[in-house]
Amino acid sequence: MDQFDAENSGDKTFSLPLLRMRGDDDAKNLLINPGGPGGSGTQFIYRRGKDLSTIVGSGYHILGFDPRGVNGSVPVASCYPDKESRSQLSFMKSDYHPLESSRDTYAWTTGFVRACAESLGEHGKYINTPQTAADMNSILDAVGQDEMIYWGFSYGTVLGQAYAQLFPERSHRVMIDGVVDFATWFLELNNLQDSFTDTDKVMLGFFRECLEAGSNCPLSALKAKSAEELQSKVLDFAFKLEEPLSVYVNNSKWGSLKPEHIILNGIFPTLYKPEIWWTLAGRLAKLLQGNATDAYIAWGGKDPLMNPDDTDSNNVIMINDALSGSQHWPQGRQDLLDMILPYINSSIFAPTFLPEFYKQQQWAIPRTHNLQPKKTVETVHPLLILSSTNDPITPMASAKLARSIFQGSQIVERDGYGHCTIAMPSLCVAKHIRAFLGNGTVPTEQIKCAHEGSYFVKPNSTTISKIRQFESSEDEAIYQAQLEMARDPSWPYTR
Numbered sequence: 001m002d003q004f005d006a007e008n009s010g011d012k013t014f015s016l017p018l019l020r021m022r023g024d025d026d027a028k029n030l031l032i033n034p035g036g037p038g039g040s041g042t043q044f045i046y047r048r049g050k051d052l053s054t055i056v057g058s059g060y061h062i063l064g065f066d067p068r069g070v071n072g073s074v075p076v077a078s079c080y081p082d083k084e085s086r087s088q089l090s091f092m093k094s095d096y097h098p099l100e101s102s103r104d105t106y107a108w109t110t111g112f113v114r115a116c117a118e119s120l121g122e123h124g125k126y127i128n129t130p131q132t133a134a135d136m137n138s139i140l141d142a143v144g145q146d147e148m149i150y151w152g153f154s155y156g157t158v159l160g161q162a163y164a165q166l167f168p169e170r171s172h173r174v175m176i177d178g179v180v181d182f183a184t185w186f187l188e189l190n191n192l193q194d195s196f197t198d199t200d201k202v203m204l205g206f207f208r209e210c211l212e213a214g215s216n217c218p219l220s221a222l223k224a225k226s227a228e229e230l231q232s233k234v235l236d237f238a239f240k241l242e243e244p245l246s247v248y249v250n251n252s253k254w255g256s257l258k259p260e261h262i263i264l265n266g267i268f269p270t271l272y273k274p275e276i277w278w279t280l281a282g283r284l285a286k287l288l289q290g291n292a293t294d295a296y297i298a299w300g301g302k303d304p305l306m307n308p309d310d311t312d313s314n315n316v317i318m319i320n321d322a323l324s325g326s327q328h329w330p331q332g333r334q335d336l337l338d339m340i341l342p343y344i345n346s347s348i349f350a351p352t353f354l355p356e357f358y359k360q361q362q363w364a365i366p367r368t369h370n371l372q373p374k375k376t377v378e379t380v381h382p383l384l385i386l387s388s389t390n391d392p393i394t395p396m397a398s399a400k401l402a403r404s405i406f407q408g409s410q411i412v413e414r415d416g417y418g419h420c421t422i423a424m425p426s427l428c429v430a431k432h433i434r435a436f437l438g439n440g441t442v443p444t445e446q447i448k449c450a451h452e453g454s455y456f457v458k459p460n461s462t463t464i465s466k467i468r469q470f471e472s473s474e475d476e477a478i479y480q481a482q483l484e485m486a487r488d489p490s491w492p493y494t495r
Contacts, residue, residue: 001126002368003134012122015074016135017042018142021049021062029143030060030437031136033067034491035154035178037129037321038314040064040071048491052151054481055430056437060149065139067159069127069313077127077313079116089115096260096351098337098344106333109358116312117364127313128320130369133163137170147172149437153420154178154394157402158185158321162371164379164406171379173437177386178420179399183373189329190340191322192356196347197395202271205390205417206455207231209274210281213456217278218285235348237288238262247296257292257300260351265299268349271392272419275486278456315359324363336361375405382408384436386421386429389448393419410443416451418486424451425482427475452479453486 001012019042020029032052034044041064045052052062069077080086091108117124136159140148148170152160157176164171165182185191208227210217224230244256262284270280287295323329330336340357344350383406387399396413403409412432414421421429428449435441470476485491 001123003131003138014068014123014126014135016065016068016139017072018063018065018139019045019049020064021045021053023053023058023061027059027061028147028149029063029140029145030056030173031139031148031150032062032064033150033152033156033159034064035152035156036070036314037067037155037158037317038070038077038311039155040066042066042072044491048485048488051481051485054477055433056151057434060437063139063143065135067132067313067317068135069311069316071311071313075120075123076311077120077124077316079112079119079312079316081119091355096258096263098341098351098354102333102337105355105358106336109355109362113359113362113364116316120316120365124316124365125320125368127316128367128369129159129162129317130166130371132159132317133166136163137167140170146170149173151175151177151433153422155180157394158182160383161402161405164383165374165377166371168377168379171383172381173384173440174379174381175384175386175433175436176402177422178391178394179385179387179402180394181398181401182405183401186321186371186373187323189323189360190343190357191318192353193343194395194398195353195393196349197397198390199268199271199347199349199392202390202392202417203267204228204231206267206271206274206277206280207234209277209417209455213454216454216458217456218282221285222288233288234267234284235263245292245296247292247300249293249297253297253301255296255301257296261299262287262295263348264352266295268352268392271417272423273486273489274416274418274424274455275453275457275483276489278458281456315356316365318356319360319363320365320367321369322360324360324367329361331361373405376407377405378407381440382406382410382442384433384442385409385411386433387411387413388418388421388423389413389415390417391419392417408442411446412443413446413448414451415448417455421449422482422485424486425453425479426451427479427482430478430482453483 001009032041045062045064049062066073150160157179160174160176161182164174181194204227207230210219211227214220222233238259241259244258246256248254283294385399385402387396399411403411412429414426414429416424418424426449
């Protein structure tokens with residue numbers, strides 16, 4: 001239970017499931033974390049293990065694990081004793097207006113944090129990133145490997161950086177992709193404060209690429225003359241929905257579409273995945289032309305601010321890592337509002353994380369780790385840092401900060417939009433990954449790789465892979481694997 005104090009653990013443990021996509025008989029194990037922090041490594045390997053293996057080569061087993069508290073781990077991080085309680089007690093009244101919803105959110109959170117502390121018991125205090133980093137040593141020991149070989153995406157970069165800081169002597173090949181600001185994650189009250197640095201830039205990029213795609217982008221039917229005008233048409237429509245838009249599909253599917261459904265359920269998560277921008281454009285085009293059916297089926301009928309699954313691991317890990325509770329936060333509702341409103345107003349997407357502030361403020365589980373991020377770390381081998389030029393949730397600035405911390409590390413940048421380098425195919429990125437894993441090669445200067453794909457491709461249409469020439473069948477297979485991952489709407493893990 002407590003990797004840093006066996007006496008404190010007594011006989012209490014966590015059980016972590018592993019799932020491995022096998023490589024060659026003499027292959028080494030490459031540990032994977034898909035992000036979250038509530039993302040399941042076993043689910044990720046089940047869905048995308050073959051693609052990952054194709055990208056890195058058969059010299060590696062691709063090893064996914066469920067971190068403590070996540071998915072199939074035991075005990076799992078759930079603040080409810082059963083599904084019935086979750087269904088009855090989950091807060092489903094939040095909206096896009098923090099002032100109006102504040103009283104309800106504050107009151108509900110008071111009960112929620114107590115339920116978390118009671119449901120999780122003693123184990124709840126040890127569901128955090130430093131403990132999971134130490135768990136990765138136990139996983140290595142279990143498979144008979146001394147060297148850490150790792151690829152972490154999004155939150156997985158927090159885990160990767162934590163591991164490299166805590167265990168630099170075992171950090172032989174650590175790759176972090178879509179980098180989170182490590183120090184802010186642990187030391188700032190708003191540990192997501194820099195997340196939206198480039199989000200508006202990516203959104204405008206969506207509309208700009210749409211105009212450049214012409215008739216290949218469904219939104220071109222709106223006849224806008226600039227990306228800014230096209231963006232205004234869409235956002236003005238969403239925010240002018242003063243009354244929810246009633247949508248009837250059939251007697252088992254009907255309800256209302258609200259601005260937050262369009263902004264937070266529709267636009268925001270799709271900015272992560274440029275390979276599925278065509279689908280977003282199609283739904284928006286129909287919506288603005290008076291047909292809300294597709295938009296409602298995809299985005300409506302669910303609260304955009306609530307957890308999407310049956311666990312609370314995302315909340316528990318993030319808040320246990322962070323500065324939380326009365327020791328760090330003002331406890332009055334109005335004091336909290338005064339504190340967070342400047343951030344909430346900084347981006348139309350910031351309300352995505354609104355409930356987390358209330359939970360961090362009132363959190364009743366004590367922080368048990370004492371990780372203090374270091375400003376300089378020398379690992380046994382430098383890290384490879386991967387980043388998109390314009391990432392909607394983990395900006396390039398965070399990748400550059402990681403480079404300044406980990407001596408000898410360097411950035412491989414995939415030009416363009418999307419979350420993590422794998423958001424669009426790039427053989428250049430794949431070759432740098434293979435060189436790093438195979439020979440330890442770290443570029444001497446920051447590398448910018450081109451993306452290889454179109455921003456607006458109709459689903460099931462002819463792809464670039466069928467019309468371009470590849471130097472080898474292996475290159476074509478790598479490209480196809482990257483394309484499959486880029487088009488998976490369920491990954492990267494989003495709230």
